[in-house]
Amino acid sequence: MQTEEKQRELLKKLYLEYYHRLFLYARSVLQDPSLAEEAVQDAFCIACVKQEQLTACGNPAGWLVQTLKNVLRNMERSHSSLYSFMRAAVLYDDTVLKESWEDANVDLLYGDLLPEEDFRLLKRIVLERYSYLEAAEELGISLEACRKRVQRIKQRLREKLGG
């Protein structure tokens, strides 16, 4: 459809114009190029959903920067939340020392809490700061499937550990 094509072209124009500056901003905050790109991609996913608003606001650069800021804040919240769950999960095994839980050989833990593959995914995202895309590519699954798997892991830990 012509309208869809027009919308896509408008979005692409904005994307190509502002991508680099937004990426620089996200990288300054996150200190990681892969996570920075994911933040910018997510900001443009929101721009896609909210394209009418973006078009109507009269200041697309400001809108995109502010949206990216919100994404960055949400990323930090999301990471903190996952970090808390993972910490609780590791310390669920009382042989792990609190001071060194991040270094525990987590592959040997959690038979009861999480399948090994799920725990590895959590470790990638929480401790090794993989982007969802990097984690998805490593597992050979789609980004959506990766996101849903993390959601399920979080839900499972919430059910088993409380909180």
Add this chain to the structure above:
Amino acid sequence: MKANETFDDAAMSDKDLEELLRLELDREDPALTLRVLESLSRRQPEKSGEAEAAWQRFETRYLPLEAPLYSGEAEYPVKKRKRIWLRTVSLAAALALAVGLLAVQAGGSDPVTRFARWTTERFTFGQTDLLPVEEKESETANPPQNLLSESSEPISYDSLEDAVEELGLEGHLIPAWLPEGYALESAEVRHMAGFSAMYVYYTIPGEESFIRFRYCRDHPGSSGGVSIHEKDDTPVEVYERDGTLYYFLSNEGFESVTWMLDDITECSIGGELPREDLRKIVDSMYDM
């Protein structure tokens, strides 16, 4: 540092600029952020093909997502003065609102009747058929629906009355009273795919204060959308006048009142003014 202050670009290293950007994260005004980014991008220019390659990844990997990755608690902004009112036909956004919402107004059995619902962070007159109780998990990827939306150039008018007439609205919509000093700044109507929206701004000349009127009417036969008002945890007040329920919301200093004129028309008035003034504005609409 405020946005309208200058920063000494030449005296700052790249690291200084990046630190400044990190500090800007909690500020709402993106103007300084943009200026710092402009400076940093001159020093660290884009590599050839970088954005194009990222766009390819966006189209193939991120666009098929059912919803943005980090939008669960997102605050979708527009210019600060125009913040608050969001509109989307994205089912994903509606689903995100479903959990924990409170239905407060029975609307009968009509499936398109809109219910006022709110959480501590959002308020909506979302359609009931767009708000299932639980979000369903699915491995099936669908593109966000609003990519398909359509917008138009705004049409300007000389008064609130003219803009209301353009929308074809009737009822108590024109106030006889506004707080002292406010004068019309702009009145615009946009006809979008599925709905038309009116934005009218009154300001005090030379000051930042403004009052915004936003009336939005779904086109007959369209499925309409879900309106989302951001709010803080200040209790919502409900005020009834001649059978119409007016909902008073707060969002960190921005006060607004919103109501359904009929099944397809949502109205709101907002600004950084006392809730009591909003109440007086509403009451004055019955004096006309």
